[in-house]
Amino acid sequence: MAARSIRSGTVALVTGALVLTAAACSNPGGGAAGASGPRDSAVVGIAYEPETLSPLLGYGKDGNSKIFDGLLAFDADMRLRPALAVSLPRISADGLTYTYRLRKGVKFSDGQPFSAKDVVFTYRTVLDPKTNNASRTELDALKDVKAVGDDTVVFTLAYPYAPFAERTVLAIAPEHVAGKQDVNTGSFTTRPIGTGPYLLTGWSKGEKLTFRANPGYWGGAPAVKKFTMAVIKDDDVRATRLRAGDLDGAILPPNLAAGFAHDKGRKTYAAKTYDYRTVTLPTHNPVAGDTAIRRALDIAVDRRAMVDKILEGAGKPAYGPVPTGSEWFAEGTERTHDLAGAKQLLDAAGWKPGPDGVRVRNGVRAAFPLWYLSGDKLRQDHALAYASDAKKAGIEITTQAGTWEVIEPRMKQDAVLAGGGSPGDPDFDQYLLLKSSLGGDGFNNMAWYDDKAVDKALDDGRRTNDKAKRKAAYDTVQRRLVQNPGYTFLTHIDHLYVVNDRWDTTPGGLTTQVEPHDHGLAAGPWWNVESWRPKQ
Template sequence: MHYPPFSGRRRGVLAATLVGATLAAAGCAGSAPSAGGAKGAHTIVIGVGQEPDSLSPILGYSKDGAAKLFDGLLAHDADLGLVPALARALPEVSADGLTYTYRLRDRLSFSDGRPLTSADVAFTYRTILDPTVPTTVRSDLAALDRVAAPDPGTVVFTLKYPYAPFPQRTTLGIVPEHALGTLTGPALTTAEFNRKPIGSGPYTVDTWRAGEKLVLKANPNYWGGEPAIKQVTFAFILDDNTRATRLAAGDLDAAALPPKLAERFAKDRTRSTLKVDTADYRGVMLPSGNPVTGDLAVRKALDLAVDRGAMVRGILNGDGAPAFGPVAPSSPLYARELEHAVDAPAAERLLDEAGWRKGDGGIRVKDGRAARFTLLYPAGDALRKDLALAYVSDAKRIGIDISVEGLTWDAIEPRMRADALLMGQGAPYDPDFVSYETFHSSLAGQAFNNPGHYRNASVDALLTEGRTTRDPARRAQVYGDLQRALAADPAWTFLTYLKHVYVVDNDWTGVGGQVEPHPHDLVGPWWNIEKWVPRAASATTS
């Protein structure tokens, strides 16, 4: 039984290119040895381009599930429907939509052997609601008034107002009160738990070496059964080219790669290339406080001038789609009428009418100020760099001069209020997710929530109504209006939606994908790695 996401996403989420044969071909000349096979198919090394800041769900780690270290009350299946996890069934919902009651499975425990009860569930959510705890997750639970644990096996959530997607918020991992209950407020951000957590998921942390790797080991007492893969290593390799090189050398069994870099493995019969549909978009965040990017005419001109189709073809190798707003083209809520072709002449007319006149070198000037600003991107992210350079080229054609800087995230964060940023966002679960925190003015400047301090009263009102109304038809209208409001007053220049591309050794069965969000955590086709089976073992038992 599924509790379907509001987005109405379609089934068949994985578009996979299966490259060649299976592990039997691993010894063919000209192919790197299978890293999984070389080390044993019960271990896997995965190259990823991001490292978590923390492993605590309270601080936002894998808040939408698939954490591997934690389970929530519910989980997403392959089609993003909701299925029971720590809860034995989907919630019982009151007629007014304000009360959700969950019943827990029997004999649940944490990885340290201590029992997991409703008190731990209540503790997890109450801690996030505590205003002294510095967490970005609290805005996700704005509708939650209180949580009660009337008995060890029952949890009752009471909302302030009806919030249609609330069950999807209960994929959040549950933490043990006995490990964190003595800590308060900011102390939770420095707790040892954040690096060596106690959870209820299929894996536990073995070691975490910052900037190098995170090693997980199978939890033999996992309620869902001990995983066949006994050790999972996430190698943190921020540079895309380095990740591809290490995969080719056999140092990795799997890796996330940009489409162009994945091409080199297209004829490798020991590996499969997986192209996974996403709601993950890239765009240029335009800070409101910058006198150039804060000008509405500049923002609208850039939206007209950018050649999204060329980016999809030339940079993504066709593995994506043009982006015109924060709702993916695959969603039934997508406002297709907002799609438009590149129109540099219209962009130039708009700038002329707004008083931005071409000056020396063809760069526009208004009131003595040149149409010039800086665009930041995270160093080592080859895809964002390519998108940034294409954006700069398109802007130059209409007289806007943009300089590009690739920096670390630590260097980027303090500059976001003044400088543009090539950002990524998006989630497939519900249209409220991500959009509220990205565009609502109440969250302006809260880390990466609305970093450009965008303020639009109409957008605020739509975002608020979208999360408070229960009527599906009205919600559809609201999110259509939201897309139109963001097109009329762009907070971002939306560029492309991506397919996430992975290359995985052919050592396991059960590998598959979900429609994915923007990956802030260890997202990938390993979302269900606890269910993967070594291919040799699978062949033996078949």
């Protein structure tokens, strides 16, 4: 979701995988990049690029930004660990005050010192309504943030918000640079300065982002001295360039990753995720907005077939934003494939089969368009399978490909094959997706979903630290999605990465984290590329 925008990721860290150096683009087997390049450089292929590199506009809000650091960070097991803070926060007994002691001696890449004022500046700017940050409501609980000297920051909350510490992986921006320019349009959005392990050396939009190791990084200078994220939107091209030696690694859909299974020089890494594919059913569409249509589609779809045939088993059926197996999943909300039941729901609601098999009610045909992102084969395959299942129930769905520039203006009326999902706390993957007040807010609540019981449960879930009460609130959300589905959730997808077997990490072996929808740029086996070492 963009802001965890459902479009695909933090305002546009959409489903990830970047693309080559110019030399590699013009000379696909050349030694300028990839496996044949210097031992201390790496090139990885991802599918999309960010719209901004400013933390103030959403970049790095979930960690792993490479250019920046947060107060805290996630380790391989998604446990919080200190980053710019020297330890985890001290939390008051009432859960309303979080105190962080900051690491001393840290400098931004321009040589200026990092201090508490940069933390205060970052959070206050994100919360400023004039800042174009679609994730602002993620910090709704934050009442105030202040510096106590140079090395202490105190956050005061308006209400107890259980996952607040996880929000403090937000990347910190330098006040002395970003504070002197327009937050939305200034040069900092494309030429950032941070405290992270890498410095941005170039951004050729639509082609690549290049980084070099930060020699003064407080965590130690990375062994990978040059890191390139090459933006290759087409899955097939990404696989071809990996095979040609232009890339050290890439994210690939299951069918293409399978082609490297017996390659002794490469390894495949599967990351468990919260990443789902879903169909938005916009309230403003006279067909897709009808509850009977929504409920019928919810059981007409064959999720298991999608997992088996489209994902080749690399995933599982999705019944909502929370994956089965999560402690927050509401047991009993699984929906089985039931075509006969779907037809009964439509019959009862007055949607009767017409002469061409498409149902009609009051002169309105049960038909609507479904858009998916051009070049994204997984979305295309999901869209086609969904339309095929819907047709069997008498609902005509016309699939259409387009860029986000084409799709976004149509989202209020037309369905979209979208993606989203965020691990960690259930507030992260549900509030922006379902809160009615966020309908039409960019890529938040793309379906304009509006359910008062869900709104109340979302507020209840984020306004208490009592885990049992929170579980009850999010159970309510998931059970309401059965009765009033504004989306048809299809699958949760495992991310597959193929990487040249020439890298190791200090603990030994590359790893992946449990990943959000956003992947490739901030996730994948290169989530900790600053810890990589060339194999001896």
